[in-house]
Amino acid sequence: MCSSPSPSPWCWDGSRASARRRRSLRINPDSASRLLRCGQAASCRACGNPVEWYLRADDRPVQLHPHEVPAARVPESCRWHVSRGIAHPAGDGSGWCRLAHALLCPGRPAPPAAPQLSGLRRSLALRTRRLIDAGGLAPPGAPASSPQPGQAxxxxxxxxxxxxxxxxxxxxxxxxxxxxxxxxxxxxxxxxxxxxxxxxxxxxxxxxxxxxxxxxxxxxxxxxxxxxxxxxxxxxxxxxxxxxxxxxxxxxxxxxxxxxxxxxxxxxxxxxxxxxxxxxxxxxxxxxxxxxx
Structure with missing residues (x-):
């Protein structure tokens, strides 16, 4: 005979035996934004490093660095914070802040406003070089491939x-x-x-x-x-x-x-x-x- 599980919701040690039901992620049809926040991860086309897309208060998208950095290392004019899924170009008063990816992107000229972020920029540039060496990213200025017959x-x-x-x-x-x-x-x-x-x-x-x-x-x-x-x-x-x-x-x-x-x-x-x-x-x-x- 096969033993059947006990219908009691409690285990022998007093803990609950019922497992938590898995719920799928759903969107309210009346929501103003139908965007799933878990799907905002992407890669920068210029350097290949990971970024996160967020919307600003004026509904314009912005690319942010995926990790927070100490606010003391970032000029006040370069600080970002995310509140309720909206990115704001200012600090929130805490010791941490977000950064716009444009400040760190190795594929763009280095801005003179944040020289103290050169170390983080160099680490991203090293990852970009590894992607180029591995063939996962086209080097800047590479000629485009010749079009095939029938293509635009x-x-x-x-x-x-x-x-x-x-x-x-x-x-x-x-x-x-x-x-x-x-x-x-x-x-x-x-x-x-x-x-x-x-x-x-x-x-x-x-x-x-x-x-x-x-x-x-x-x-x-x-x-x-x-x-x-x-x-x-x-x-x-x-x-x-x-x-x-x-x-x-x-x-x-x-x-x-x-x-x-x-x-x-x-x-x-x-x-x-x-x-x-x-x-x-x-x-x-x-x-x-x-x-x-």
């Missing part, structure tokens, strides 16, 4: 897209923008926003307009991936950075911050392209879609 050439690495009457700067090419939704396996969806059955936008040359109601510059034009002709729901899907499958499943949470950044021609002038991307033609395939001006 002269495509901007960070294109400017226009949707919902607003111009955004993407962090990667249009056909590489990844869905930010969480899958059933609790990982990030690997599908692209521009799926095989998705509606495509068109490249167009438009005048470069200055922000805050300033006059447009008719003599200067820029290449923009326009999605304005798509239906309203389709433009919402693009701004939420979701694939076709997860756009129809609003209960799924987000595991990353959307890569869109409001485009400012003054701050992002190095990403302005004055010519349309050219596309190769696959043998036997249809002609490439012409951009509308």
């Amino acid at each position: 050439v002269c495509q901007p690495a960070r294109p400017v897209a226009q949707l919902l009457f607003v111009r955004y700067l993407a962090s990667r090419p249009v056909d590489e923008i990844q869905c930010v939704a969480q899958t059933l396996r609790r990982g990030r969806c690997t599908a692209k926003v521009l799926g095989p059955s998705s509606l495509h936008g068109v490249w167009a040359l438009v005048p470069v307009s200055a922000p805050q109601g300033q006059l447009a510059l008719p003599s200067d034009v820029m290449a923009v991936y326009s999605l304005s002709a798509l239906p309203y729901q389709e433009q919402l899907r693009w701004r939420a950075q979701r694939c076709d499958q997860h756009a129809a499943a609003p209960a799924a949470g987000d595991l990353a911050v959307a890569d869109w950044e409001p485009f400012d021609p003054l701050r992002h002038h190095e990403h302005i392209r004055t010519r349309l991307p050219s596309h190769g033609r696959r043998p036997g395939g249809p002609a490439p879609r012409q951009a509308q001006s």
